[in-house]
Amino acid sequence: MVRKISGFILAMFVVASTAQAQTSKDQWVDSVFRQMSLDDKIGQLFVVPVSGDIDKSDLDELSSKAGAGTLGGVVFTSMHNLKQAGIITQLQSASRYPLLIGLDGSSGPGIRLDSALAYPLPQVLGAVANDSLIFFMGNEMARHMKLMGIHLTFISANLAIQENRETNYSFGEDPLSVASKSLAFWNGLRSGGVLAGAKYFPIQGLRVTEVQKGVPNVQLTVDSAQAYPFKTLFKNHLPVLMPASAHLPMFYSEKKTAIKNLFTGSSLSAAFAGEWIREHMNYDGLMMVDVEKMMESPGTLSAGEAEIFAFQAGNDMLVTSANVASVIRKMKKMLRTQKEFLPQLDSSVRKILALKYDAGLSKKQQPTDHLHPKLVTTEARLLQHKIYKAAPTVIANQRNTLPIHSLENKTFTCIITGDSLKGTVFSERVSKYVQTKQLNVTERSDTVRLPETIQAQQQVLLVAVFPDTKEKTLLTLLPVLRESRINREVIICDFGSTIFRAYAHQFPAVITAYTDQPEMLEIMPQIIFGALPAEGVLPVAFGQIRAGTSTRTPALDRLSYSFPEDAGMDAKTLDKIEAIAQEAISTGATPGCQILIAKEGKVIYDRAFGYLTYEKQAPATDETIYDLASLTKVTATLQTTMFLYEKGLIDINKKASVYLPELRASNKKDFTLKDILTHQAGLWPFLPFWAHTMKDTTYLPEYYSHKLSPQYPLVIADHLYGSLAMKDSLWSWVVKARIREKPDRTPYDYRYSDMGFYILQHLAERMLNQPMDDFLSQNLYEPLGAYTTGYRPLLRFPIRQIAPTENDKLFRRSLLIGNVHDQGAAMHGGVAGHAGLFSTANDLAKLGQMLLQEGKYGGLQYYKPETVRLFTRRQFENSRRGLGWDKPTPGEWNGPTSMLASPKTFGHTGFTGTCMWVDPEFNVVYIFLSNRVHPDMTNNKLLSANIRSRIQDVVYQSIFNYCKTAESTPEKPVSAPADTFGRSQ
Incomplete structure (x- = not known):
């Protein structure tokens, strides 16, 4: 009984709160509406498109229009930098009524704004199996837009069902999947406080005929599959819609309208779609039409006539760059003679004001200072990284080639088609796992000698196909690769080549990233070698490989590569390492060094400092091999x-x-x-x-x-x-x-x-x-x-890659x-x-990580966990040593490690200025390599300045500072709602 009463009280509280909010909204709308003159009301209908690089004179003129009350809002057609936040502030300050600020973009400000993070294109998102990530992306984009002062954006291309497979501006070709992801994205924007509208409702056929009193009779058909995502959003109360245009002839010449002659108007058809959509699709939101598009249609519509035409057709807001004052005069003249449109004007204005209330414009808009750090936050970077990691899709894995388990007795070659610069980045990331060589295939002639070059039987060919690959070059290369797969493993890595898609089914191992964005160049090798799992789902067909195909591959406990916050470390704290390394170099403690930090199985810091010698002729790099x-x-x-x-x-x-x-x-x-x-x-x-x-x-x-x-x-x-x-x-x-x-x-x-x-x-x-x-x-x-x-090492590597030691x-x-x-x-x-023994820091880290994982790495168990535990633990009360391993000396400042290292830490140092420390308590591998004995072995400055242990101090400080930041940052209770299909996002 108590539960029932509690539930009743809660329900009443929710109803009362909703009613109160509704009352506040109505009160605000009424109070603003009552202040408006006829000119003001007409002015609310107009949205002016604005370029992000608007000059001062145009901005001043636009501010003047806002001050005169002749604007309902502006929509930015492009955004480039943070200066636009100032433009928005100026416009809002000048305006008599709060302006609705829109952004004509489907991927948020990051795709245009230099200072914000760019999220993946829709097709990449279409491959992400977890819709919650898309929800949180929408939520994060909304946060960006609100900081900039933007209230409205449009998800347009995202809603389209992809039919042309040579594009990547859609979530995919399955209506259910597109609808689910569109809703997740839209919900994310909405939960972040930004209004998300939709553009280009798919009109398939439209015919307008005249009936009584000049009111047009609209006969319209739609593509049911293309319309499905829109219908899903309509059910969830989509606030703003801009219909698309049908490419059909229109016959309408009533003098009371703005059309004076018979003409074909593909764009004009969008103006008539609003009422039909409201009636037949149960749409209850605000209808917006792009008058600029109407003006492109053949005919004699002039500025003012086009806006009147669109308004009479039943649209609430009109995107126009015309002289708004002149349009207002013409519309007032029309309203004096056609008073039946006055109730429509009042209704539209109230809708617009209600929309502005929902956008938070009932409160004074405060400008935001110091935007950049607020836009590019740790949380935003982590979300972006998660999305990119979730998208790559294994669409063929017939021999369980992926991920590559065994590295023994194999040679690896990266064949790059198209962009050789991006191909080099890909090859460099592959070299984090195996020794590889790179072959560039940019022209058909490059394939002639390829069979001779790849003769080795135990060779693995990693073929990176980039979007700019020439069709003739690719079609010449593919038969060579098909022939090569008989005795070799051929793995095709697609980075968005639409040409390759038709031939994907011909190869037993294919993985696609959909795009050649830098993030994918980093992630793809990690999936190939099992550092990351492959979890993506194919959103569009690749030739004979159907949409929805997904072959998930596991991770093999190999090191992955990321950034500090992804492993629970503070990047700003780690920046202190550079000063310590530079101190070592400037004081002559060592000519150069390499520092690597891995946490949670992720290399989050890998930097080289200085040179191989004090003559500074050859810089130290992450490929430098040290004694x-x-x-x-x-x-x-x-x-x-x-x-x-x-x-x-x-x-x-x-x-x-x-x-x-x-x-x-x-x-x-x-x-x-x-x-x-x-x-x-x-x-x-x-x-x-x-x-x-x-x-x-x-x-x-x-x-x-x-x-x-x-x-x-x-x-x-x-x-x-x-x-x-x-x-x-x-x-x-x-x-x-x-x-x-x-x-x-x-x-x-x-x-x-x-x-x-x-x-x-x-x-x-x-x-x-x-x-x-x-x-x-x-x-x-x-x-x-x-x-x-x-x-x-001289038997295997060139001398220029090795750091010299003593003379x-x-x-x-x-x-x-x-x-x-x-x-x-x-x-x-x-x-x-x-x-x-010689090594690079990266390869030494693999051994350290294997021991940290108690003998397991890359799917292989090198030692039993109990063996690793035995050898790495302290053996005697009167000695810090393990079996072979050195250990910390708790409480002693002059010990071999940082005083912050846990008692479980094990590792060793080297006379040439090296160390490796593995801390199972914090899941950290720390490596410092140098050639401090060059050119004189008596140089002890590295030791006397405690360079290695001071850097290790920073490692732990970074962990502690990240934890403090995480504890002090209040969590925003945002959760992904269930979609209309009853599935949790």
Whole structure:
């Protein structure tokens, strides 16, 4: 009973509130209406089109008309910049009555306004399966328009059912889908406080014949499919409608109208459509007609006559650029002789005032300052990003090619047709996942040598087809691609080529983005490689592939690429990183560096600073490969140790001598693998083995040669090669090397050492029966897509891509570029357990992300989660170390990490000025790469200035600041309503 009473009270409250609002509206309309003269009333009918670049004299003249009360509103035909908000303010201030400000655009101000975000074209939106996104887009566009002072916009092309498949200005070709999305968009605009009208109601056929007293009899037919979205909006009380024109002859010559002669008037037919639509379509809104279009019709209508004609035909508002004062005089003259139109005038004016009330014009319009930051908000960018991500559509995936799972033993080629500049952007994004080369096909002649170029059997061809692709070029290329797919994977990436659509069904793997907007160039590679899912639905047929086709593909836990707020970080805070990086460069701490931050599996910061050398000849880029130094310990050797442990081939609690018998007779016979991994086995931190191979400044011939040969195969430096016996000698020196002294019956304390990783490399290669670099490449780096990560980069990459390290004047007597900086690693030919690995930040992040995801990446499980947890957690109370991994020192300012890092953080640093830290608590991977040892290894400014940890501080501050902003920003309770089909949007 209580529930029933509560429900009754609530219902009464809602009814009372509605009645109160209705009363307030009626009161305002009545009060304004009573103030109006006949001239004022007629003036309310007129809407003047205004260009966004209106000059001052025209603006002053328009302001004068508004001040005289001879304008009902203005409609902007274009918008370019924020100055137009000032134009609107001037017009409103000058006007006697509030002006209705309209925008003649279907995609909101962003498609025209330089300072606002541009949202996708209708066909892209038509591919978005979730209509809620379109609702929120409409709501966000309404917010933009209200800030600018705009009250009315038109959704026109959106409502059209696409028949010409060579355009992209429609939601699609299915009336139900178009109606649903149109309603979602319209509801979004309405919920944001902007009136959304519709244009071009589809008149299929119209005939006007004269009847009594000059009142025309209209016979009209419509396309039922094209009209369906309009009918849906009519049911929801569409406020404004502009009918389209029928291309049929009209015969009407009554003198009482403005038509004086017999003529054909395709545009004039729109003027007659209003009453028919009201009667036959149950439309109860305001009817607006474009008099400018009427004037284009053949005949003798002059300014004034056209407006009178349109008014007599039953329209409420008239878009005209004529001399309004002159038109008012002519209309007054008509009303004196035809008083039957006076009630129609009053009715139209009341409708117009009611519309203005709904637009909020009963209250004084306040100008908005500092518009740009209010237009381009974080929420707006996130919404735009979500929409673009939701649109790409896989329309063919016959062999489950997409997303690409395995990257091993494959080569990748991007074939670009059309716009080679945009194609380069696409290829660069592909290179974030795999090594690729780019082939441009702009002319038919470019296809001649293509079969020879793509001979490799295990080749994947990513064919990007752009809208400006020449038809002859494409038709020559397609047979080559059809032939190529026999032995290769061919993936067609359509960026809006209407020519290609007819041939899409001929290929087993096709994905379309519908447009070549920059956002799609970024997103498409992410979908292809499984960083993002494909969720779009085809809105129009692609040749034999029907509209509505959708093959959804999953994400594979690969890194995606986005912006800070998409991962819960504050971009403005991250801007502080640049100042710290520039400080490092300007103070000579390093010539250049690369900084990468990934959160929630998204790379949100990836920037290079400075140059490869202090001569500033070659800038550092995101493709620069750095010497990782001691990061090798955890990104190479430790990975083999984790593999051996997981396979049950080693027990970390057992002594290393169990697996390496030569240690049994040494001073290392009792060292356990766990103690070696945690740097508390008692090994000496570093021993200069290279000194054993020289006498004074002379290279001993049993170890070195200046010529590469089978006897001297190890590359030590340029023109310096090591003997085959070098590795055996090094191992014997390791076995015999001294260890630290300690009191009897006491354990060794923590002391960082390279020596343990010499032992672990030897153990790994013996247990695996394979060189460590080969094993890692085949089983880890290549499957991850970390193609720059590896030893001896000069075998795979040009020297210009590698950051130089020390100008070594003692041992190798040369500038080191691509040859490992560490002397001991160099004596191993560049492949060692403690140093020798090179990488870009992007590829190193893939390894870090795999470990953050507890061993899973790209659809593959590299390690069991419990293995990752074991190795990355702290092992002893008196030491911060994990198994191989370094850890934070909570509460200590001089620790290896930011003091803000969580206790779960694991990572490592490198002598050359590198670090990688993974924080599972905050889902963050932070990488800093530099060549601070160039040209002198004694340069410690990077360390003394805490550059790496200060940048890491900013990472956490960005997370905290974003959370504070999110908490302090009140959420606007906007929800997407159910549509007229009963479906939640």
